[in-house]
Amino acid sequence: KEHPDCDFTFLVGSDQVEQFHKWKEADALARLVKFAAVARDGRSPRTKYPIHYIHMDPVPVSSTEIRRGNRLNYVPQALLDYFYANRLYCKEFVQSRVPQHRYMHSLSVARLTEQFATAAGLDANQAWLTGLFHDVCKAMPADRMRPWLEAVCPQELTMHPAAWHSYVGAQVTDRVFGIHDPRISNAIFHHVKGTSDDPLAMCVFCADKLDPLRGYDSYDLIDLCCRDLKAGFEKCRETNREYVDSHRKDAVWTN
Ligand SMILES: [Fe+2]
Ligand SMILES: [Fe+2]
Structure with missing residues (x-):
């Protein structure tokens, strides 16, 4: 009724053709x-029904594989864009690549990044995606990350391997998952060390460090980040610097 000019066709799988007679009031x-x-x-x-x-x-790929984020090169970009704009399958994409505790952390960071971004007047969905994907390569073995680094940012090979997942994650989010957003890539790239002062990067850096699932009381800093992102960011960096300094000399943030 809303689209009187449209000529609609209802698509079904061929398996449904064989059992169409079982549909309720199939003839009608x-x-x-x-x-x-x-x-x-x-x-x-x-x-016997007039099914065209x-x-x-x-297509040599199943929808189940697509929903797990595999072989997304078979999915048109417009459809991927729709997934990400509407948060469809995104969680499954991440869940299929990291252990359960890392997945829970990713969900928590996604929520907190969105909270900080909303308070700062930034795009909520962009922030949620950044938080969700920030650790998507955390479980990738170093020998699989190395070729990515060599190809894209060989200068980062000198960094501790625990930090590699941020550089590779930025690339994988763009090239494998088709989230072509330079701000998201930048934020993921810098999330371990907090080396970008782009507001989105600040949000995910703080959310990662202040994730309530980490088990320490981060309420005051979360509150500060909501009120004043820049001040919260500086405080988080300072706190982390102290943490790193108080541990091994070569310690790096591995969050
Ligand atoms: Fe991380
Ligand atoms: Fe993290």
Whole structure:
């Protein structure tokens, strides 16, 4: 009724063609609605209903794999953009790549990054994505990260391997997951050391350090970040510097 000029077709899988007669009031539906089915693997089951077949080249990837964030090169960019704008499957993409405790941390950082960004008048969804993906490469073995670093930022190879996941994560978020947002890449790149003063980068740096799941009382600093992001950022950097200095000489933030 809302779109009287549109000619709608209802798409179903070819498996549904075979059992279309089991649909509730199938005869009436077939009269009221135009149906079309995608023929899978060249199969187009016969039916008495007027279901039109759409033939397409087989795609060697399942929707389950796509939902886990694998082989996203088969997904058109416009669709990926839609996923990210609407937070569809994003959590699953991260969950499939990190252990459970890291996934819980990622969700928590996503929420806190969004909270800081909203308080600072920044884009909430951009912040949520940044927080969610900031540690997406945390569980990647060093020997798999090394080629990424060599190709993209060889100067960072001198850094402690515990910090590599930030540099590689920035690349993987862009190139593998198709989140083509230079501010998100920049924020992830700098999240370990807090070396960017872009407001989004400040948000995720602070959220990462102040994640309530870390188990210490970070309430005051969280409150400060909401009221004054820059002041909270400086305080977080200072606190971390003290922490690093009080530990091993070559210690780095590995969050
Ligand atoms: Fe991290
Ligand atoms: Fe983290």
